[in-house]
Amino acid sequence: MIVDVSKKILIVGLGLLGGSYARVLKRFGFHISAITKEQSSIDYALNEGIIDEGSTQLDERIIGESDLVVFALYPHVFVEWIRENQNLLKSGAIITDVTGVKKSIVYKIQDMLRDDVEFIAAHPMAGRECSGVENSTDNMFAGANYIVTPTDKNTQQAINTCLELGRLLGFSNVTTLSPEEHDEMIGFLSQLTHCIAITLMTCNDKENMEKFTGDSFRDLTRIARINDLMWSELFVANKDALLNQMDMFINKFNELKSMLETEDIDGMRNMMRHSTQRRALFDKK
């Protein structure tokens, strides 16, 4: 479906990600509309020519005409929107999202959704340390991953549409994972790293440390500047997988601590060699 540019696309939540979706898709010739909280976001996007029309209200005509709807909202806002407004969606519409956690969202939405509308979930793994449609760009997705997380309820057609959307948006790696695989992976690579960064940043309040800080500490705490509203919600929404990753980390950290206590040099060197070898896999290609 998506390759047919006569179809209409609606972005709900015109921020950094939603705005970047609009920018790229508009260039392909799709009709793009937006529903978002702030009139200033609509005005900016109209002025930039990245949407055709927009509203801060639940515009029934716009929603009812849209073939593909992208929800770029906080998880709980997305769930509430569907619960309250799904009756406005067009019969046969496909809806997708940008939510950073999947298991706690995907089944809930699919279970409550009308039978004549299909939700195929996706996670565009991209972002910047700023927000708002004003910071959106049309090249944010180069080099980034786009993960589609289908379930038994999804049709192959909707899955293909969502994969095609990721490729149109310019993601370098477009792939599928189950919601559970996705959440485990994101729990480790993204959420655990944020847990570590904020812990390191707050575990020692001694003054004047910054005078002696080098690159190592700065690297490990770059992401310690964090949107507390969004991340606390994402942590809870992925609670089980994240707790599991935190336990794995603590266990390994305690292993290292025991080796240091007993001055087990060989054990520490083995761990460091393992670390060095495994890190090589993660170099940017």
Added chain:
Amino acid sequence: MIVDVSKKILIVGLGLLGGSYARVLKRFGFHISAITKEQSSIDYALNEGIIDEGSTQLDERIIGESDLVVFALYPHVFVEWIRENQNLLKSGAIITDVTGVKKSIVYKIQDMLRDDVEFIAAHPMAGRECSGVENSTDNMFAGANYIVTPTDKNTQQAINTCLELGRLLGFSNVTTLSPEEHDEMIGFLSQLTHCIAITLMTCNDKENMEKFTGDSFRDLTRIARINDLMWSELFVANKDALLNQMDMFINKFNELKSMLETEDIDGMRNMMRHSTQRRALFDKK
């Protein structure tokens, strides 16, 4: 003393740091000699014009003529060198070092050293992800910290000489700390961050993670490529301070984990706001 370029400086251990010291100091006109393991390092340094003479042997004339000796060796090698060869040092010589831990080294060396030679310890907080005199540069120290760690046994003259050396080398921040303060600070800012990085890199061996890795994970594991011989020795040499920092980190990490388990959103948001505020202090000025 150091400002008098008629004095002779000896570098023991001509690697990345020792070579960079030689490069900078040679430009000021000092007579620079080197004693190091590999003839190829001597040949390279002579060819580059960054030393005046060098030897792979314990050359008694070179050592006996040197007014300032910089030891750029592994901690235990440095201690053994002093134990076995201090009789070769010139009466009145000042010796210093580049060792990354202080308490376990400084008192030991000062206690065993002849009365007519003075050891003033220093830690040049600089390095690169490579080694060897071939990678030395004359601008490695711009933006970096140089910490002198005097004790009751040091004279003001030797402390001043060592501070002056740091400034000559081009360090941006030249300061003093007690050996204990230094080790606590380095335990937190440098050693704990390396412990975290190698733990994160080895706590989850699931395959294909690298396909989905973004900048956060790469930032937190850049230093997970680690010289296992050197770092295991440095960890043990700073065991007490590092274990203390590891405990502080674990306690805070467990606090976060408990808040996640009980879905204490307010508690997590407080910690994230604290983290965000504190990280701002550590931005590069």
